[in-house]
Amino acid sequence: MQLFVQRVFDGLQAGAIYAILALAIVIVFRASGMLNIAQGEIAMFTTFIAWNLFDVGLPWWASSVASLVIGFLVGAVLYRLLIVRLGGGHASPLAVVMVTIGLFLMLNDGAAVIWGTTAKPVPRIFGTGRVEIFGAGVAVQVLGLLAVLGVLVVVFGLLFQRTKLGLALRAVTSNQESAALAGIKVTTVLMIGWGLAGAIGSVAGSFTASGNFAVDRNMMQIVLIYAFAAATLGGFDSPLGAVLGGLIIGLVSELVVGYVAIVGPDLRLLPGFALVIIVLLVRPQGMFGSPKVVRA
Amino acid sequence: MTTPRWKGLAALLLAVTMIAAACGDRDDNGAADNGDIDNGDDPTEESTELANPEECDSYNGTEGVTDDTILIGNSLPQSGLYSIFDQVRIGIEAYFSFANDNGGVDGRDLELVSLDDQYLAERTRSNVEDLVSQQGVFALLGMVGTENNEAAQQYLEEQGLCVPNLSVATGYPGFGDPERDPWIINGLPNYALEAVAFAQYLKDNEPDATVSILAQNDAFGSSYVDAFEDAIEGTDITITERQTFDAAAEDTAQGQVTTLANDGADALLLAVTGLPCPNVLSSVSESGWDPLIYVTLTCSSKVLMTIAGDAAEGTLSTRATYDPGDPANAEEPAVIEFREQGAAAGLSDEDMDELNVAAGWGFAAYLVQLLEASEELDRATVMNTAWSQSGVEFGLNLEGLEWTTDGASDPFGINQLQFIRRTDGNWVPEGELVDYSDQLTAETGD
Numbered sequence: 001m002q003l004f005v006q007r008v009f010d011g012l013q014a015g016a017i018y019a020i021l022a023l024a025i026v027i028v029f030r031a032s033g034m035l036n037i038a039q040g041e042i043a044m045f046t047t048f049i050a051w052n053l054f055d056v057g058l059p060w061w062a063s064s065v066a067s068l069v070i071g072f073l074v075g076a077v078l079y080r081l082l083i084v085r086l087g088g089g090h091a092s093p094l095a096v097v098m099v100t101i102g103l104f105l106m107l108n109d110g111a112a113v114i115w116g117t118t119a120k121p122v123p124r125i126f127g128t129g130r131v132e133i134f135g136a137g138v139a140v141q142v143l144g145l146l147a148v149l150g151v152l153v154v155v156f157g158l159l160f161q162r163t164k165l166g167l168a169l170r171a172v173t174s175n176q177e178s179a180a181l182a183g184i185k186v187t188t189v190l191m192i193g194w195g196l197a198g199a200i201g202s203v204a205g206s207f208t209a210s211g212n213f214a215v216d217r218n219m220m221q222i223v224l225i226y227a228f229a230a231a232t233l234g235g236f237d238s239p240l241g242a243v244l245g246g247l248i249i250g251l252v253s254e255l256v257v258g259y260v261a262i263v264g265p266d267l268r269l270l271p272g273f274a275l276v277i278i279v280l281l282v283r284p285q286g287m288f289g290s291p292k293v294v295r296a
Numbered sequence: 297m298t299t300p301r302w303k304g305l306a307a308l309l310l311a312v313t314m315i316a317a318a319c320g321d322r323d324d325n326g327a328a329d330n331g332d333i334d335n336g337d338d339p340t341e342e343s344t345e346l347a348n349p350e351e352c353d354s355y356n357g358t359e360g361v362t363d364d365t366i367l368i369g370n371s372l373p374q375s376g377l378y379s380i381f382d383q384v385r386i387g388i389e390a391y392f393s394f395a396n397d398n399g400g401v402d403g404r405d406l407e408l409v410s411l412d413d414q415y416l417a418e419r420t421r422s423n424v425e426d427l428v429s430q431q432g433v434f435a436l437l438g439m440v441g442t443e444n445n446e447a448a449q450q451y452l453e454e455q456g457l458c459v460p461n462l463s464v465a466t467g468y469p470g471f472g473d474p475e476r477d478p479w480i481i482n483g484l485p486n487y488a489l490e491a492v493a494f495a496q497y498l499k500d501n502e503p504d505a506t507v508s509i510l511a512q513n514d515a516f517g518s519s520y521v522d523a524f525e526d527a528i529e530g531t532d533i534t535i536t537e538r539q540t541f542d543a544a545a546e547d548t549a550q551g552q553v554t555t556l557a558n559d560g561a562d563a564l565l566l567a568v569t570g571l572p573c574p575n576v577l578s579s580v581s582e583s584g585w586d587p588l589i590y591v592t593l594t595c596s597s598k599v600l601m602t603i604a605g606d607a608a609e610g611t612l613s614t615r616a617t618y619d620p621g622d623p624a625n626a627e628e629p630a631v632i633e634f635r636e637q638g639a640a641a642g643l644s645d646e647d648m649d650e651l652n653v654a655a656g657w658g659f660a661a662y663l664v665q666l667l668e669a670s671e672e673l674d675r676a677t678v679m680n681t682a683w684s685q686s687g688v689e690f691g692l693n694l695e696g697l698e699w700t701t702d703g704a705s706d707p708f709g710i711n712q713l714q715f716i717r718r719t720d721g722n723w724v725p726e727g728e729l730v731d732y733s734d735q736l737t738a739e740t741g742d
Contacts, residue, residue, distance in 0.1 A: 003558040006583070010550045117375025117412065118382060119571060121603050128607060130582045137557070137584035211548055213578070213603050214571050216377055254551050265540055265552055266513055 002135035007258045008251065009133070013142045014226075015250020016149045017204050017211070021220070021227035022234070022242035023152065024201040029236050030173045031193030034083075034096050038103035040220030040227065042078065042198050043205035045107045046071040050206060051120050051215045061125045064206035068199045075198020078103065079191045111217040119214035125206060145207050152200060153243055159196075160239070169193055225269070226250075229276050235289020245287065249275065346478035346703055347679035353456020357674035360434030366404050366673070368392075368663070369427030371420045371448070372440035372465070374412035378570040380599055381440040384465055385410045386647055387656020388438050394641040395660070401667045406660075409433060413444060415543070415570075420444035421451045428452065428459050435460035435678065438483060438659035442468040442515040449480055460679050462666070463659035467593070468519050472707035474683050481682050481701075483659050485593065485616050485710040487516070488523030491565070492735045493614055493713045494590045495527035498563060504532040508556040508587065510549065510576060511567035513540035520567035520592065527735060536561050541568055541576075549576050557583035569594040574604035581607035588612060596716070596723065597651040605721075613723070614713040617658060617692040621649030622722055630692050658691030662699075662709075665690050685709070696729050708733070 021040060028036045036042075050067035054060050086099045126144035130137045160166040168189045171179040180186050208223055209215040227242075230249050234241025249272035256263050256271035263270060285291045349355040360367040374382040385408075392406040400406060409431055413419040420441065427433045436459060439445050445464045452459055463483030464471060467490070471480050498505045509524070511517030517540065525535070537559035539552035549568075553576060556564065564587040566576060573595035580589065589611045595601075596613040598621045604611075618625045625631045634657065638648045647653045665688060667673065670681040688699040688709075699709040711733035716723040 003554070006554045006558065007551070010554050013550060014548075112375065118379035119375075119377050121571075121599065123603075124578070128578055128582060128605065130584060132584070137582055139579075139582040141582075211575075212377065212571060213575050214377060216379075218376060257551055258555060265549075266542055268542075268551075 003258075005134040006136040006138075007254050009136065009138045009142055010258075011251035011254030012146060012247060013139075013211075013250070014254060015230075015247040016145050017207050017223055017246075018226040018230045018250055019149060019243040019246025020152065020207070021201055021204040021223055022230035022246045023156070023239055024197040024204070025227055025231050026234075026236060026239050026242040027156070027193060027197045027200065029231070030239070031169050031197075032083075032190050033093070033173075034100065035093075035236075036103075036197070037097060037100040037224075038078075038107060039197065039201055040204075040224035041104045041107035041111075042074055043071065043201035043208075044215075044217055044220045045111055046074050046198065046202040047205035047209050047215050048111055048115050048120070048217070049074070050202070051115070051122060051209075054122060055120075060123050060210065064125050064203075064210075067202040067206055071198040071200070071202030071205075072195040073198070075201070076191045076195035078198075079194035080187075083194070084187055084190070108217055115215075115217070117217070119212075119216040121214050122209050123213070125210045141210070148203060148207075149243065152203065153240070156196070156200070156239060165189075165192065226272065229272055231286075233276050233279055233286055235286030237290060238286065238288035241286055241288030345680060346474040346683050347458070347460075347676040348478075349458060349676045352458035355458050355675070357676060358434075359432050359675075361404070361673050364404055365407050366401060366667070367407050367409065367431065367433045369424070369431065369433030369436045370408060370410040370438055371413045371423035371427065371436075371444070372410065372438070373415040374410070376414040377572070378415035378440075380570060380597065381415075381465065381652060383597075383647070383650050383652035384438050384440060384656035384659070386643070387653040387658070388660045389656075390638055390641040390643045390647075390653070391657045391660030391664070394637050395664050397640070401664060402673075404673075406664070408437075413441075415441055415444065417441070417443040417447035421447040424448040424451050428457060429455070433459070434673075435462055435663075435675065436464075437462050437663055438465050438656055440465040442466045442470075442519070445471065445480065446515065449477055452479065453477070458675060460675055460682070462678075462682065463662050465655065465659070466516065467708075468515055469523070470515065470519075473704070474707055475704045478679055478683065481679075482708055483655075483662065485614075485713060486708045486736070487519035487592070488736055489708070489711070489713060489732050490593055490614055491520045491523035492527045493715070493730070493732045494565060494612070495524055495531075495533070496732060496735065497590075497612065497715060498528070498533050499531055502533075502562055502588070505563050505588075506534055506536045506559075506561040507563045507565060508559055508561040509535060509538040509565045509567065510552055510556060511538070511540055511565075512543040512569070514543055516543070516569065517541075517567040520565065523736070524565055541572065543568070543570075543572070548572075548579070550579055553579040553583060556580075557585035560585055561587055563588040563590070566591050566595070568592070571600070571603070573600050574607070577604040577607040577611065598649055601718065601723075602721075608718045609720075611718040612726075613716050613718075615716050615723070615725075616694060616697055616710045616713055617651075617654065618694060619651050619723060620654050620692060621651070624722065624724070628695070630695065634692055654692050658693070661691040662688075683707070694729055706733070 025039050046067050049070045050063040053063040124141045126141045129140040168184050172189045208219050230246035231242045234245030252275050253272045372381050373379050396405045411423040413423050461480040467484040467487040469488045471482050511521050541549045591613050601608050618628050618631050620631050670678045683703045686700045701709050712729045712731045714729045715726040717726050
């Protein structure tokens with residue numbers, strides 16, 4: 001029992017980070033219909049800026065809080081300066097994906113130029129304490145991470161469902177042209193959408209860095225792979241699906257690797273993706289995604 | 297907006313990234329294939345002729361040496377989770393600068409070309425190709441990583457090139473076999489020596505200990521594991537659980553630690569390096585499991601241990617050199633000398649506190665004494681000199697440590713180790729400098 005509880009928390013720890021980045025990906029996708037390959041790198045870039053604050057003396061948790069704002073700005077500025085000019089919502093989806101791949105490389109190399117290529121040590125956001133739950137030792141960091149994920153889900157749920165901004169975002173998602181005709185400033189709304197995704201992504205960046213004890217420019221790449229899997233599993237247009245997808249993939253990976261002897265740590269990627277394939281075979285739109293209805 | 301086309305694209309991208317991730321995985325076939333090492337049956341005169349230019353397809357013994365410079369090459373991780381080892385380069389460059397200010401080697405200045413490989417073996421290979429075939433370095437020095445150096449040697453062997461690869465920053469037993477490859481010599485203590493020393497420590501202090509192992513799934517990890525298994529054979533020490541860890545994936549080993557902690561052995565052999573070290577130490581501490589932990593010598597650097605903080609308290613490791621950053625060593629003559637010369641060469645106090653900087657400094661000091669001891673600046677002569685040195689003292693080696701090699705019968709310069717234990721944020725020596733080399737078996741080198 002104790003071992004099982006421990007593995008569940010290990011899975012949730014990994015899964016929560018996938019979930020957060022997946023949430024960022026889904027928000028951009030919902031708002032602008034774009035698959036942002038660079039979402040992980042935006043988070044990495046933001047985390048490096050947060051590291052600068054940490055480096056000049058701010059505690060790491062405070063730097064991580066600040067990175068929410070930084071992430072918002074990085075996301076919004078990238079949208080305003082680059083995406084709106086190069087892709088916007090009008091270019092073909094493939095062209096936009098290419099732009100975000102370019103952005104991916106630009107941010108990765110840019111980080112190397114700005115911060116050098118050495119990993120920058122950072123501590124755990126919630127310290128290295130632990131509590132016992134059903135006999136299992138659970139790091140305070142993990143509980144903190146899960147709490148943060150919970151807060152994100154609630155806050156963004158309310159934002160989308162209960163605010164004017166949320167309404168505007170949903171309107172733009174639903175039909176950009178009609179939204180524009182109704183007086184919504186589509187570009188501004190999309191910029192805010194990218195900013196929100198940048199802010200959420202920064203949380204994934206901070207936690208990934210503090211899980212590795214270092215900010216590194218390649219740290220988000222493996223997370224991005226899992227986050228895409230999470231979004232695919234949950235449905236690309238469902239924020240709740242992305243979160244659940246991330247948690248499920250984290251749990252399945254950890255439990256299968258832990259309990260199925262053939263799938264050792266070296267095959268960690270396997271179980272989560274096997275699950276994605278199975279779900280897609282049954283429900284192509286993902287667990288919570290809405291199927292596209294086409295008028296006959 | 298949600299069209300089926302998107303799903304297809306997403307799936308495609310996913311597949312591409314998965315393939316990319318899979319390609320990033322390192323190949324661990326090279327694990328500890330040490331061949332048969334003879335224990336001193338060879339006539340000693342042969343050991344001076346281990347490196348034979350006639351066995352090379354193309355041999356240019358003085359390449360990289362001009363009237364006033366000697367060009368030296370290096371490849372190590374300057375970026376990524378293992379970029380801590382870039383400090384080795386800083387140490388080498390500083391010693392070169394110190395040596396050049398003091399007349400160089402027979403009036404020749406040492407020059408270093410160092411390239412980034414991110415601890416990826418395939419990149420090391422292309423770096424070595426560049427260094428050797430394009431830039432024409434005389435020798436390679438202080439290259440980091442077991443798999444990385446294997447890739448380097450593989451390239452050189454394929455091309456029939458004979459280039460000294462000196463003081464490699466790995467203690468992989470497989471590089472201690474001059475009869476198979478006389479062109480590479482280790483700079484760190486044999487990893488197997490560390491494993492044997494830890495086994496001895498358990499035999500002396502906890503003779504019926506249960507042991508868990510967490511090892512990198514590469515040659516580095518298996519060097520420790522194989523030697524440890526050999527060393528505990530016939531004792532009451534048992535390995536109860538073992539887990540591996542992929543050094544190439546930037547991922548944590550949380551799940552592995554959970555498995556090990558559930559087993560709850562008395563001791564934990566941690567055959568990992570770089571940032572995963574403090575990471576695993578913290579995970580172990582957070583799990584509530586409190587085993588006697590041995591971390592590799594490569595982990596004992598100040599930066600890594602500072603990151604681990606309290607989680608590293610009580611951890612055991614070994615040393616062959618002084619840690620210049622430890623205040624307890626401040627009065628040691630070797631440390632005082634290093635501090636003076638290092639400062640003159642432009643190293644900051646912070647740099648000089650770092651074990652990896654000191655290691656690089658030591659590698660370069662070794663190179664300089666080796667080049668000076670060689671009768672001529674010829675690749676084969678230098679290599680054969682390297683295989684037959686006795687009682688050499690240089691760099692920050694512990695007082696009483698004698699760097700001695702004797703061809704295949706004693707391929708590792710360092711045979712002695714001293715235990716250190718993490719106490720109140722510092723490494724505190726335990727016991728004397730002990731020669732463990734007689735406990736190494738044929739399988740694990742020496």
